[in-house]
Amino acid sequence: MKSNHRNILFTFDYELFLGARSGTVEKCLIEPTNLLIDLFDKYSIKSTIFFVDTTYLIRLEQEQSEACKKDLEAIKKQLRTLIQNGHYVFPHIHPHWMDAKYDSTINEWSLNDYSKYRFHHTSEKDRGVLFGESIRLLEEIIKPINSNYKINGYRAGGWSLQPFEDFLPYFKKYNISNEFSVVPGFKNLSEAQYFDFTDCPKKDIYNFDINPVIEQDNGSFREFTISTLEITSALKLKSKVWGKYLWKTGQRSIGKGSGLVIKDESVTNKKSDFLGSKNKEMISVELLTKVKLPYYKRFIDNSAYMHFISHPKMLSYHNIKTLESFLKHVSNRFVLSTDFAQLK
Numbered sequence: 001m002k003s004n005h006r007n008i009l010f011t012f013d014y015e016l017f018l019g020a021r022s023g024t025v026e027k028c029l030i031e032p033t034n035l036l037i038d039l040f041d042k043y044s045i046k047s048t049i050f051f052v053d054t055t056y057l058i059r060l061e062q063e064q065s066e067a068c069k070k071d072l073e074a075i076k077k078q079l080r081t082l083i084q085n086g087h088y089v090f091p092h093i094h095p096h097w098m099d100a101k102y103d104s105t106i107n108e109w110s111l112n113d114y115s116k117y118r119f120h121h122t123s124e125k126d127r128g129v130l131f132g133e134s135i136r137l138l139e140e141i142i143k144p145i146n147s148n149y150k151i152n153g154y155r156a157g158g159w160s161l162q163p164f165e166d167f168l169p170y171f172k173k174y175n176i177s178n179e180f181s182v183v184p185g186f187k188n189l190s191e192a193q194y195f196d197f198t199d200c201p202k203k204d205i206y207n208f209d210i211n212p213v214i215e216q217d218n219g220s221f222r223e224f225t226i227s228t229l230e231i232t233s234a235l236k237l238k239s240k241v242w243g244k245y246l247w248k249t250g251q252r253s254i255g256k257g258s259g260l261v262i263k264d265e266s267v268t269n270k271k272s273d274f275l276g277s278k279n280k281e282m283i284s285v286e287l288l289t290k291v292k293l294p295y296y297k298r299f300i301d302n303s304a305y306m307h308f309i310s311h312p313k314m315l316s317y318h319n320i321k322t323l324e325s326f327l328k329h330v331s332n333r334f335v336l337s338t339d340f341a342q343l344k
Contacts, residue, residue, distance in 0.1 A: 006300055006334040007343055009224060009307040010045065010285075011180055012036070013092055013155065015053035017257025017313060022100075022109040025071040028255035028313035030078055035320050036312065037085060043327045047339035049180070050082055051092035051155040054134035059097050059109075061137075067107040076141050083145045088340075090153035091134040095122045098130075114260060117192045118160045119167065131170040153178040153340070158193045158260075159186070164212050171221065178340065180307075182212055183226045183282055200225065204305040205343060224340055227307045228280040229295060242291040246318055253286070255313035283307065286314035288322050297329050305343075 014029060016022040033050075040048060052075075060072040079089050099113040116122050122130070135151055142149045154167075154176045161167065161181040170176070187196040200213040200223075207219030231239075246252070281287060285308060288296060300306050330336060337343065 004334050005304065005337065006330060007305045007337045008300065008330065009180075009340055009343075010040075010048040010338060011155070011226075011307065011309055012048070012050045012285075013053070013309070013311045014050045015092065015094065015311065015313065016056060016109065017255065018094060018096070018111050018260045019258035020110055020112055020261075021258040022111065023255045023257025023313060024108060025074055028257060030074055032254045032312035032315040032320075033078055033082075035315070035317075037081065039320060039324055039327070040087075041085065042324075043331055045327070045336075045338055046086035047088060047341075049088040049090060049153065049340065050079070051090050051153075051180070052079065052138065053094055053097070053157075054091045054137055055094050055097035055130060055157075056109075057137050058130070058133050059100060059102075063102050065102075065104055067104065068102075071107070079138075079141050080145050083142055083149065088153065089138060089142060090151060090155070091131075091138060092155050092157060093119060093130055093134060094157035095119055095126070095130060098122075098126065108257075111260070114192050117158060117260070118194055119156065120160065120163065120194070127166065127170065131174065135174050150175070152176055153180060155179070156181040156195075159183060159188070159195045159197075160193055161212055162195055164210060168210065177220065178222050178224065179212060180224050180226070180309075180340075182223050183228060183309075185228065185280060186282075204307070224307060224343070226309045227283040227299070227303075227305070229283050229292070229299060231279055231281055235292070235295065238291045239289065242289055246289070246316070251316050251318045253314050253316050255315075257313065282309050285310035285319050285323050286316070288319055288326065290318070290322055293322055293325055296326055300330055301333070 016028050057072065060068045082089055095116040096111055096114050098116055101110045119127065138151055152175055159181050182197050182200050184200050185198055187198050188194065189196065197213060201215040205222060205224055206215045207217060208214055208221055208223055209216045209219040212223055283306060
């Protein structure tokens, strides 16, 4: 009989690849997300969160080719399905989409210019446009399905939430009160991608006001930190061997594209500042393999809170299968809460 309670947040960055080649909507978004929808339905998992790369949707509207129109409609249809199935959809802004180049011959995009990858590197005017258009697009998609839906959550592109003063006016204007970017202990101090969460509160959930790593008891915003897993030398070796096996047997991600490659001389000699955290990795569906499954089970067996950050574009069929094994484990052992709005 289940007697223990567990809080698990399943969150996904719903986006294409953000480098030289974006990949396609069908393979990076539609197909893997449909697999997730089916799996969550099977285990009665509701209230997962999809952070939609709204800057990409803005570019789809602007391009107006028939292929882009078709892609936008496919995305809208899937996001409405997510809302109908009891999940959340919130904005996720990658400003360097402003400079993306569209290749109509393959219906893909190139995002080689990452000078605006950080929200901080855009003008105040552009910030207002990006946030305003992001909220408009999501409202147009969601409101016909749920007129009372509140777009009150956000995750920063590339975790680059600092300085928070850049975001504060828009959080206030659009009533965004829930934030999901902080990874305790991680930092990246490159010019293109910048965050430092090494001094955040040692809590899973906390309130803040003007600085996301300083707790304020009555702060206006709630931070839901992303969980991390300790990676021992033994686990790293086992994962490397298993990863090679999966690669050689063709068990790779469904989405195909090129991720962002940041060549930043300012961090060449400061690797510890650039890599995030040496002995930990974020808990994620795309990192969940047969080798790591026992460690994920052990984590939730010993912790009341577990926050996944994942990307549909990175998922393989092996990841989906292993996630199902994890869901079987937690469903049989615990009473689950997966709705962030119910957590305190």
